[in-house]
Amino acid sequence: MGRFWHPFGQLYESDTNPVVFVRGEGIWVYDDTGRRYLDATAALWYANVGHGRAEIADAIAAQARELAGYSTFGTFSNRPAEELAEFLSARSPMPESEVFFVSGGGDAVETAVKLARRYFSLVGQPERTVLISRTNGYHGTWGFGTSLGGIPANRTGFGELIPTTVQVPWDDVEAVEAAIVANGPERVAAVIAEPVIGAGGVYPPPPGYFEALGATCRRHGVLLIVDSVICGFGRLGTWFGIERLGVEPDLITFAKGVTSGYLPLGGVMVSGRVAAPFKQPGAPVFRHGPTYGGHPTCTAAGIANCRILEDEQILARGAVLEGELLARLRPLASSALVAEVRGGLGLLGAVELRSDLLAEHPDALARLARLALERGIIVRVLATSIALSPPLIIEPAEIGVIVEGLADALDALAAEL
Known part of the structure; x- marks a missing residue:
């Protein structure tokens, strides 16, 4: 054994x-x-x-020989992380996107949720902490992800989960509206949704669902987090999947296909609007991030993989x-x-x-x-x-x-x- x-x-x-x-x-x-x-x-x-794919293996080996790893906390950076962030931002469905790198999809969800809450704290609405998710949804297995997940077996046996989370039927946008109203629009921070529900059963959205969801979020000032960890990097035929569904989100989580699994990497695309209060001179530090965020060898794998997706028209x-x-x-x-x-x-x-x-x-x-x-x-x-x-x-x-x-x-x- x-x-x-x-x-x-x-x-x-x-x-x-x-x-x-x-x-x-x-x-x-x-x-x-x-x-x-x-x-x-x-x-x-x-x-x-x-x-x-030898091209990805070669890119990994070359970067590991030059600078295998180094922290990106504070002002430290490296060329692969900067290059991949520029590449992804240029292809983002949201204008002036910033890219926050993490180690995988679960990390990305934790980051997006904390960014949403911290954003509202910075703009003077700290009471916005409620998070709305959908049945059958899968958002990883970390703290927020477990609490937001809509697969009952993944939530069972862990004791009390994060209480400021609300779940609605996956295919009912009117239920999202009702949940926002019931909890008070002034208390709701974000709705999180996968373009196509993946691990919860492979459920494509009903026609018009995401257009209506985006309109609902805008009407109440709620952020829309799109979880594209499964749906990105060509799985739906575009970089982030959500481009096909007629809505512009505020944050997008990604992982998996960004390196095609050759090395662990994930991240959050953050719209310019959400990033703005964090970019002001003297703004508080966003005190969050994994040890390997922006890891040079992992981001080098991401660059090589994304070039293959684009150059070989695989996307x-x-x-x-x-x-x-x-x-x-x-x-x-x-x-x-x-x-x-x-x-x-x-x-x-x-x-x-x-x-x-x-x-x-x-x-x-x-x-x-x-x-x-x-x-x-x-x-x-x-x-x-x-x-x-x-x-x-x-x-x-x-x-x-x-x-x-x-x-x-x-x-x-x-x-x-």
Whole structure:
């Protein structure tokens, strides 16, 4: 038995039944027995440019030889962090964006929420501390992220969570309005929402939802935080995903696809309006930030990855392939085990199993994922669904391989049950 305690892993199972990957190439990964698997999840929603890109590895190695790491607290900086911040700001959907780098998506959510609250403190409205999130939403597993998350299992067993958080149905913008009014607009700091809900089940927004959400936030002076940790860097076909939905947010969290997972990196895009009071001479220091924020080797990986996304025209493929993925998945809805197939906005899809089946067989999703793995297809288990989010470099024929393997796994599961 090993000593590695896996995130989101049952300790006994991960110790006794590990799958040890040793190499990746394109959309494929290989285990320590030499077996090849099609990575239909892009690892954890992040390997957007695929595995084994030498350009990113070379950029990492070159930077590590020159200046591997150094703090960016205070006035210290480095060239890769400055370059990547300029690159992202120039492509931001918000004017004059500032970029606050962190180590990952969970850090980004904590940072965005604290920035929102601190902003209101600086502009003379310190009572604005209430935060509104949505059911099914996923915003990491740190303090604020756990409290804002809309997946019940991720909130259970940790005791009292942050009390000034309010949750509303994910698809009901009128419920957002009601929550703002009920809590007092003068007390609400921000609403946080994913462009497409990811880990909570792959739910694209209803038509017009984000336009209406933006209007609601503006009407009450509430900040809109868009969590693009999963949806950014081409997953929806644009840099941050939200560009397709007709709204200009105040803050955007990002991570995952910014380096395609080659090194840990995340951040917050902060609109010029929100950044303004922090930029005044003599303004208080924003006393927040991780040790590795703006890490030179991690940001060098981000630069190399973002250049690949842009130069090789990979960025748009999330939108180009979204219809292909959904069209291939739709026939799976005819399975006696399947309740619904979802997708259509970005290279994301989900196959939900019937609720009565899951009630009778709580391990059905895990069994389905195991059967897919036996057929060389890696899928992700969510609460009631199997999720797909392959690397953006995948071709239509390879999407067909994923769906054929999943269809065969569904048939095998039906036979087992």
